[in-house]
Amino acid sequence: MRRFAKHPSRLRLAAQWLARIAVLGTLVLAAAQAIAYSVEAMSTWWLELLQYLPYPAYLLPALAAFGLSFLLTRVWRVAAALGVALVATVIMGLVWGHADTGSGHVRMMTYNIKAYVAERHADGFALLAQEVALQDPAILVMQDAGELTQRRRQALELAAGIFKQRNVYTHGQYIVVSRFPLRDCRPGDMSFRNQRVDYVRCVVTAQGIDIDLFTAHLLSPRRGLNATRHEPVEEGIDDWQQNFADRLTQSRELAAGVAGHTRPLILAGDLNASEASPVIRGLLAQGLRDAFSSAGWGYGYTHGHALKLGISFLRIDHILVSDEIGVADAFPGGWQASEHRPVIADLWMQRSR
Numbered sequence: 001m002r003r004f005a006k007h008p009s010r011l012r013l014a015a016q017w018l019a020r021i022a023v024l025g026t027l028v029l030a031a032a033q034a035i036a037y038s039v040e041a042m043s044t045w046w047l048e049l050l051q052y053l054p055y056p057a058y059l060l061p062a063l064a065a066f067g068l069s070f071l072l073t074r075v076w077r078v079a080a081a082l083g084v085a086l087v088a089t090v091i092m093g094l095v096w097g098h099a100d101t102g103s104g105h106v107r108m109m110t111y112n113i114k115a116y117v118a119e120r121h122a123d124g125f126a127l128l129a130q131e132v133a134l135q136d137p138a139i140l141v142m143q144d145a146g147e148l149t150q151r152r153r154q155a156l157e158l159a160a161g162i163f164k165q166r167n168v169y170t171h172g173q174y175i176v177v178s179r180f181p182l183r184d185c186r187p188g189d190m191s192f193r194n195q196r197v198d199y200v201r202c203v204v205t206a207q208g209i210d211i212d213l214f215t216a217h218l219l220s221p222r223r224g225l226n227a228t229r230h231e232p233v234e235e236g237i238d239d240w241q242q243n244f245a246d247r248l249t250q251s252r253e254l255a256a257g258v259a260g261h262t263r264p265l266i267l268a269g270d271l272n273a274s275e276a277s278p279v280i281r282g283l284l285a286q287g288l289r290d291a292f293s294s295a296g297w298g299y300g301y302t303h304g305h306a307l308k309l310g311i312s313f314l315r316i317d318h319i320l321v322s323d324e325i326g327v328a329d330a331f332p333g334g335w336q337a338s339e340h341r342p343v344i345a346d347l348w349m350q351r352s353r
Contacts, residue, residue: 019068026065027083034090043278054313055092062087097295100326102348104207109137110268111342115147127337140177141215174200181205190253192246207349214267251279258286264324288320291345295327306339319345326351
């Protein structure tokens, strides 16, 4: 009987060792990843890949380790809680911004409308029109809007609702819609490996101030991500590295177009990268800041809800502004109309100092 009585203590000892390994492992990995996200020199292809994992892949193990920590002493529970905190803040991209003050209010909206997807559904364009009407932006830039630029019949209702009494510029997949005057609209080049890809730039006179407005849609990481999942390891990694390199090339070309700007500037679009990515950091280095990080609160996820998990878990659509422009608020819009939530920012054309 004594021999059997020892078994509960052995099981408890084994559980405690498992708890220690879980707590220590999740804390070390979370800390390493958090540090890597904040150090530009450590932004490598594998770190870029980690940024596209759905957040439950990080959060659930951290929560499990926290639960196991109650088998241990208080120090271990604190360590486990720190791991959860790192995941929920730095790794998941929690933002708590501070609103600017200023004058000359303008509501800005960027929206990848996936018009070719909306065209397949009877109410696809109507839902897009409802979202735009709900947010009521003074300046709207749309990507993946080719079906609208071609004025296909199914898109006419949306076009009539959005374009009426607005200044409009279209080019390829892009549409710029503004209540304010537009001028000098033209495409710019952000090609890679001899593949022609454009962005669009205009000058908008908003609240009496000339603003350089850029909109861009960078290469999707989808093909590279799928390659890492379905192809042999070496081939999948090669495809991902090439995708990452192509997006970096596009970012550099776009940054070159933005560099040296003399007017206040807004760059908005589907940039297909998180703010921690060097794809975005290269643009921020041109004197820009992310509107959501500046004045938003929460996670601001814009993509992922149309995938298997059914939740948004990536913030890859951005509104970037130069320092002269204030940000009163920024937030993502609804998920019903597109695979991408729009991003809306209430801006001040003159920022108070």
